[in-house]
Every structure is written in C-alpha cells, then in structure tokens.
Amino acid sequence: MHIELKRGSSTKLYMQIALTIADRIRSGLIEPGTRLPSVRKLTADLGVSLVTVTKAYAELEAIQLVRCSQGKGCYVRGTEPSGQMSREAVAHSKMSIRGSGVSLNWQMTLVDYLPRAQLWRHFDASPQVRYELHMSAIQPELLPTRDIINSAYHLSSEHAERMAAYGSFQGDWELRQTFATHFASRGMQVTPERMLITSGAQQGIDLVARTFIGPGDVVYMEAPTYTGAIDVFTSRGAKIITVPVDNEGMRIDLLTRLCDTYPPKLIYTIPTYHNPTGVTMSAQRRAQLLNIAQSYHCLILEDDPFADLYFREPPPASIKSMDRAGHVVYIKSFSKVLSPGCRVACAIADGSVLTRLVAAKSTADLGSPLLTQKALQAYIQEQYDTYVYQLREELYSRLCAASEVLEQCATKEMQWRLPEGGLNLWLELQGNMDMHELHRQSLAAGVSFLPGSACYVAESDTTSLRICFTVTSSEALKQGLRILCTVIEKVSSKQSGATADRLPLI
Numbered sequence: 003m004h005i006e007l008k009r010g011s012s013t014k015l016y017m018q019i020a021l022t023i024a025d026r027i028r029s030g031l032i033e034p035g036t037r038l039p040s041v042r043k044l045t046a047d048l049g050v051s052l053v054t055v056t057k058a059y060a061e062l063e064a065i066q067l068v069r070c071s072q073g074k075g076c077y078v079r080g081t082e083p084s085g086q087m088s089r090e091a092v093a094h095s096k097m098s099i100r101g102s103g104v105s106l107n108w109q110m111t112l113v114d115y116l117p118r119a120q121l122w123r124h125f126d127a128s129p130q131v132r133y134e135l136h137m138s139a140i141q142p143e144l145l146p147t148r149d150i151i152n153s154a155y156h157l158s159s160e161h162a163e164r165m166a167a168y169g170s171f172q173g174d175w176e177l178r179q180t181f182a183t184h185f186a187s188r189g190m191q192v193t194p195e196r197m198l199i200t201s202g203a204q205q206g207i208d209l210v211a212r213t214f215i216g217p218g219d220v221v222y223m224e225a226p227t228y229t230g231a232i233d234v235f236t237s238r239g240a241k242i243i244t245v246p247v248d249n250e251g252m253r254i255d256l257l258t259r260l261c262d263t264y265p266p267k268l269i270y271t272i273p274t275y276h277n278p279t280g281v282t283m284s285a286q287r288r289a290q291l292l293n294i295a296q297s298y299h300c301l302i303l304e305d306d307p308f309a310d311l312y313f314r315e316p317p318p319a320s321i322k323s324m325d326r327a328g329h330v331v332y333i334k335s336f337s338k339v340l341s342p343g344c345r346v347a348c349a350i351a352d353g354s355v356l357t358r359l360v361a362a363k364s365t366a367d368l369g370s371p372l373l374t375q376k377a378l379q380a381y382i383q384e385q386y387d388t389y390v391y392q393l394r395e396e397l398y399s400r401l402c403a404a405s406e407v408l409e410q411c412a413t414k415e416m417q418w419r420l421p422e423g424g425l426n427l428w429l430e431l432q433g434n435m436d437m438h439e440l441h442r443q444s445l446a447a448g449v450s451f452l453p454g455s456a457c458y459v460a461e462s463d464t465t466s467l468r469i470c471f472t473v474t475s476s477e478a479l480k481q482g483l484r485i486l487c488t489v490i491e492k493v494s495s496k497q498s499g500a501t502a503d504r505l506p507l508i
Contacts, residue, residue: 003022003023003026003032003039003113003114004113004114004115004117005018005019005022005023005048005117006022006117006217006239007019007048007050008218008241015050015054016054016055016057016058016061017058017061019044019048019050019054019055019058020057020058020059020061020062021460022117023038023058023062023067024062024065024067025117025118025120025236026116026117026118027062027067027068027078028067028120029116029118029119029120030119031114031116031119032078033078034078034079034080035077035078035080036077036078037075037076037077038059038068038075038076038077038078040075041055041056041059059076062076063076066079067079115237116237117236117237118232118233118236118237119233120229120232120233120456121204121229121230121233130445130446130448131445131448131449131450132448132449132478132482133448133449133450133474133478133479133481133482133485134450134473134474135449135450135451135469135470135471135473135474135479135482135483135486136450136451136452136468136469136470137450137470137473138277138278138338138425138426138452138468138470138473139338139342139425139470139472139473140338140339140393140397140425140472140473141472141473141474141475143475144393144396144472145340145341146340146341146381146385146389147341149381149385150340150341150344150377150378150381151377153376153377153378153380153381154373154374154376154377157373157376157377158373167372168368168369168372169369169370169371169372169375170369171360171363171364171368171369172197172198172199172360172363172369173197173198173199173200173348173369173370173375174199174372174375174376174379175194176376176379177199177346177375177376177378177379177382178194178197178199178348179194180379180382180383181194181197181334181348181382182194182197183383184382184386185334185350187387188309188316189319189320189323190319190320190322190323190332190350191323192350196350196351196352196356197348197349197350198348198349198350198351198356198359198360198363199346199347199348199349199369199370199375200333200346200347200348200349200363200370201345201346201347201367201370201371202335202337202345202346202347203305203307203333203334203335203337203347204230204234205345205347205363205366206331206333206335206347206349207230207231207234207270207303207305207333208234209349209359209362209363209366210268210301210303210331210349210359211234211235211237211238211240212238212362213358213359213361213362214267214268214301214355214358215235215238215240215267215268216238216239216240217238217239217240218239218240218241219238219240219241219267219268220240220241220243220264220265220266220267220268221235221240221241221242221243221266221267221268221269221270222242222243222244222245222257222260222261222266222268222269222270223235223242223243223244223245223269223270223271223459224244224245224246224247224251224252224270224271224272224276225244225245225246225247225458225459226247226278226279226454226457226458226464226466227244227270227272227276227277227278227457227458228272228277228278228305228457229452229456229457231270231305232457232458232459235270236459240267241264242459243260243264244458244459245257245260247276247279247281248281249281249419250281250282250283250284250286250287251271251273251276251281251282251283251284251287252271252273252283252287252291254287254290254291254294257269257291257294258294261294261298265298265300266294266295266298266300267300267301268300268301268302268303269291269294269295269300269301269302269303270302270303270305271283271291271302271303271304271305271321272305272306272307273287273288273291273304273306273318273320273321274306274308274309274317274318274320274423274424275308275309275311275312275317275421275422275423275424275425275426276424277307277308277424277426278426278428278452278454278457278468279419279426279428280419280420280421280422280424280426280427280428281419281421282317282318282421282422282423283318284318285318285319288318288319288320288321288324289324291321292321292324292325292329292330295329295330296327296329300329301329301330301331301355302321302325302329302330302331303330303331303333304320304321304322304330304331304332304333305333306320306332306333306334306335307334307335307337307338307339308338308423308424308425309334309423310339310390310394311339311390311393311394311397311423311424311425312394312422312423313394313397313398313401313422313423314422315422317422317423320332322350325352328351328352328353328355330351331349331350331351331355331359332349332350332351333347333348333349333350334347334348334349334350335347336348336378336382338425339390339393340378340381340382340386341374341378344374344377344378345370345374346370346374346375346378394423397425397471397472399476400471400472400476400479401420401421401427401471403471403476403479403480404427404469404471404479404480404483405420406480407479407480407483407484407487408483408487411483411484411487411488412487413487413490413491413494414432415431415432415433415435415490415494416429416430416431416432416487416490417429417430417431417432418430425470425471425472425473426468426469426470426471427468427469427470427471428454428466428467428468429466429467429468429469430465430466431465431466431467431490431494432465433465433494433497434465434497435465435490435493435494435497436493436497437453437454437455437463437464437465437467439493439497440467440489440490440493441453443489443492443493444485444486444489447485447486447488447489448482448485449482449485449486449489451467451468451469451486452467452468452469453467454466454467454468469483469486
C-alpha cells in the first residue's frame, strides 16, 4: 500500500502511518482478516525505523482495528457490519474461490493510491435495513422519472441520428443554453460558453482536484463536510485544513487566521443548505470568503446541490454571482433533484480555469452521455420550475414530520437545528456516546444513518449523525426516527449504567 509520509509535519510519523491504514480499513479497502505487511517489510518500504512501524501497529491495535500476535503478524479485525460496504463488494467478498484453487492473496502486493473511500462504504445499506435514512436523496416516487424516460424514448426513437455522433466535450449546447436561462432567473448571469457539463457534481469536484491540486497543496474545507469531497482531495495528497461551521456557515474569522500561516490553493465550501449540517452561509460571509480568495489568488470550489430546495425564502446569492475575476468554480448538480441515474451537473468557470477543466473532462470520458443531457434539457426548459415548486412543499412536509417526532421522542442528549432547505438533518448527541455501538444497534433495529465521523477529514470521535428526511415516505420516516430515538436512549442508558458501575465508592 502507498503511504505518503509528510516528514516535516507536526503529526508524528507513526501516527501518519496508523491514520492512513485506519482510513483504508474503515473505507473497506482492506478487508477483515487481511494480514498487514510485516513490521520489517513496512519499515523497508517507508524508510522509517522498526520502532515507528511497531508504534503504528500498536496504535491500530489500541483502537481495535487490528489484532497482532507475536510471530504471526497483524490482521485486520472485523469492522463495521457488511451492510456498510456496497452490495457488489459484499457479493464479491463472499464468492467462493477455494473450489477453483484460485487465490487472490497476491493482489495485496499491488500498490494503490486510494488512502480513503468513505463515500463508497456508506452508500448502500444492509439488506436488513428497513428505514434507510443514511442516503442524502429524494424519495424516488417524488421524482419526474416517467417524464424523463418518455423524453429519452422520444429522442432515441425519433432522432436516432443524434445518438450516432459524439457530443461536445464541454456538453450539449442546447442544455447549456437552458442552464444559462435557469441561472439568469436566479440572479447569476452566465453564458453557455462558460459552462462544462459533468457526470454529476462528484465528477466536477474530481476534475477540479485532478486539474489543480497536487501533493502538499493546501485545501480548506468545512468541518464537517461532504464525504465524497474529502475522499477526492485526500486521494490527491492535499494538505487539508478544516474550519468549523456555526449557524452562519464556515467560520471566516478562523479561516483568515489560518490563511496567514498556510496560504490556500483552494477553498471547498457548500454554502447553501450545507451537507451535512444544513446551515446556510450568510451573505456577509460569502463576500468575505471571496475577498480571501482574491487576496491569496486561490480558487473557491462552490458546491451547490440544494439551492432550489428552500422552504421559505430563497437563499443568499451564490458566491459565483459576485465573482468578477474568475476565482470561483461553481458546481450545480441536477442529479438529486431530477434524476440520480442521469448524473447531470453543470460547472461554471472562467478563463483558462475553464479551458483546463474541459481538457481534463475530455481525457476522463470524452464528454457526458448525450441522451441523458437531451432528455433533461427538455424537462428543465418546460417543466422544472413548476415541478420544483411542488417538490419544495412536499419536502417541507417531511421536515415537519421529522421535527414532530423528534420533539416527542428525542432524549435530552439529542440536539438539532431545522434547516431552511435541503435534504438533511444533523443530530448532535451530548456526552460520551459510543457511536460505533449506536450504529451497530441501529442497523440491527432496521434503521440506517450516516455516522458523523464520515464527514470529517480524520476519523473523529464526534457524537453526531446525519439523517435524510426526504429519502422515504412520511410514515416510514416517522417510524424510523421513533426507532432511532429508542436505540439512542437504550445505548445512552446502558453506557451511563456502565459508567456509574466504575465510579469509586465514597
């Protein structure tokens, strides 16, 4: 395995090794039962001392990720339930190869450069889960799937010639024109020439990272933040520095102080209905963030999947709408709101930044599929505004349903803030809640949630979790939340009892 050691870092080398291996284990990249490289081999591979590697393995054993035995080596322990791996990976891991005499153990000698992949690990739920609240998505029945399918069928059957040619690397021209009209109605003047169509926001983030971020480049991110973005920037070897959020978004005062010591190459932010916390960055902080980018000649990557999903008033204007010097790359996803299967998003950038992103896109996939672009273009042009107006009302009713249950059933340890839009609720649990045990028992009870630790750059002891209140029906949402509250109370009571048992007698 490849471990990038930063020898000038304040983090000791043995901790860098332990954290990297821990991330790979928690991401499912190293499976339970796998034997880790011997101390001597890893010492030789990394050019460090035997003591350094020994201390790293001892740290992994202390947090119960590996089991070490004298003379036998260190093996990965069973980690989270298999439901936290993708269904395909679980099926693959259960394939019987003994009968064929084939061994895949040699594959562990292949060096890879994936230090973390939490998004993949937390995507699918276990088959035993009845209430899937971990996925940030909209209930399929609320999406205009049938209309989009009909549009795709019409295009493929009556305009077959369109499917017989490559589309533009930059994206379908008609779709970009439709997006320009869409953004203009929301206060952002942009031309089709300044847009790049990507296969979802995730590809947009990846293109920006692969184009502009290399090992050691400083990237600032909110803490917590979107799991998929952490995976991308970590894979690039970036020096990631996190800035906490409050009820107005990223703490710009802290960011300003940090930038004096560590000048940024890029600042990644989700300013509107932030994922996972749901908070919205104030207009004042958006302007301050842009000023920082101008001062340090760096990029802001503004990720905006939820701006159309407001419940009362529209959110503040995007940071990109204030950008006059090309510091902001704005990514707007339409996947979650319209069709996750179509994977369509739009990146807006200026000058050579856009040119380089288009070049990166061309080497990645030669352009996004034309059929899905054409199918969504017709729908967005003719029906999107009416659809999203009705969708907002329905999603707000789900939020009210979630709030009602939490007010009735939440324990005193639970705290939350209702978002002004978006899909997610961030719950914070007071005290020293054992989140691994809570997650295990919640899955066993049939309810999934996203552990807050997945939303931090390094594994965190945070006692927080994210639930999505839009991914299922109102009744299923309420029942799932009731069960979750019961499990939280059970784990909390058990832990309190165990703590009390350990108190000294007076």
